[in-house]
Amino acid sequence: DAGVTQSPTHLIKTRGQQVTLRCSPKSGHDTVSWYQQALGQGPQFIFQYYEEEERQRGNFPDRFSGHQFPNYSSELNVNALLLGDSALYLCASSSNGPFYGYTFGSGTRLTVV
Amino acid sequence: RKEVEQDPGPFNVPEGATVAFNCTYSNSASQSFFWYRQDCRKEPKLLMSVYSSGNEDGRFTAQLNRASQYISLLIRDSKLSDSATYLCVVNGGGSNYKLTFGKGTLLTVNP
Numbered sequence: 001d002a003g004v005t006q007s008p009t010h011l012i013k014t015r016g017q018q019v020t021l022r023c024s025p026k027s028g029h030d031t032v033s034w035y036q037q038a039l040g041q042g043p044q045f046i047f048q049y050y051e052e053e054e055r056q057r058g059n060f061p062d063r064f065s066g067h068q069f070p071n072y073s074s075e076l077n078v079n080a081l082l083l084g085d086s087a088l089y090l091c092a093s094s095s096n097g098p099f100y101g102y103t104f105g106s107g108t109r110l111t112v113v
Numbered sequence: 114r115k116e117v118e119q120d121p122g123p124f125n126v127p128e129g130a131t132v133a134f135n136c137t138y139s140n141s142a143s144q145s146f147f148w149y150r151q152d153c154r155k156e157p158k159l160l161m162s163v164y165s166s167g168n169e170d171g172r173f174t175a176q177l178n179r180a181s182q183y184i185s186l187l188i189r190d191s192k193l194s195d196s197a198t199y200l201c202v203v204n205g206g207g208s209n210y211k212l213t214f215g216k217g218t219l220l221t222v223n224p
Contacts, residue, residue: 031210033211033212035214040216041216041217042117042200042214042215042216042217043157043200043214044214045211045212045213048210048211050210055210056209056210056211058211090156090157092212098144098145098204098206098210099144099145099162099204100145101145101147101149101159101162101202101212102159102212103159104156104157104158105156106155106156107156
């Protein structure tokens with residue numbers, strides 16, 4: 001049973017560029033959440049997708065956008081990259097409901113130079 | 114007040130020691146609570162859910178006090194392999210679906 005898969009694993013981009021990160025949820029999960037984790041910090045919530053819509057959003061600017069597809073997979077897009085966007089980006093999937101923990105992918109490590 | 118606050122750490126303990134992690138949360142509407150473990154440069158992994166009655170999984174015991182909005186994790190007979198960052202995690206409750214993570218507490222178990 002495949003867990004959460006993310007691609008790519010590592011990425012180096014230049015300031016001002018755009019990036020797209022991809023996530024396939026664990027089989028049976030229909031909810032996808034994206035998190036940003038800076039070094040030494042806990043993961044910070046970016047947004048959550050359910051039924052192909054953004055259901056909830058954290059305190060991130062509009063440069064961060066996403067999408068969920070009918071097969072529940074998801075993309076995270078970041079425009080006009082800043083140096084401060086360098087972080088580990090984690091995708092987490094779960095079943096819908098408040099009592100389910102998340103299963104995380106191994107993340108995409110983004111470096112903006 | 115931060116949504117989820119944890120002991121800043123780091124904790125350095127010898128093998129076999131008992132270590133306790135503490136966490137407080139600000140949203141009284143939160144409905145579910147978890148402890149995650151994160152190894153260096155890896156993704157967080159669910160260690161255990163935390164229930165109001167308290168729950169145990171082998172050497173790990175989790176407690177929840179809703180009145181005090183306090184969560185704890187106790188590790189007994191610590192092993193070298195327990196070395197990791199422990200993250201306290203709380204859901205928002207109601208229509209607040211997200212899981213909020215604490216900053217994490219680094220544990221190093223020494224031989």
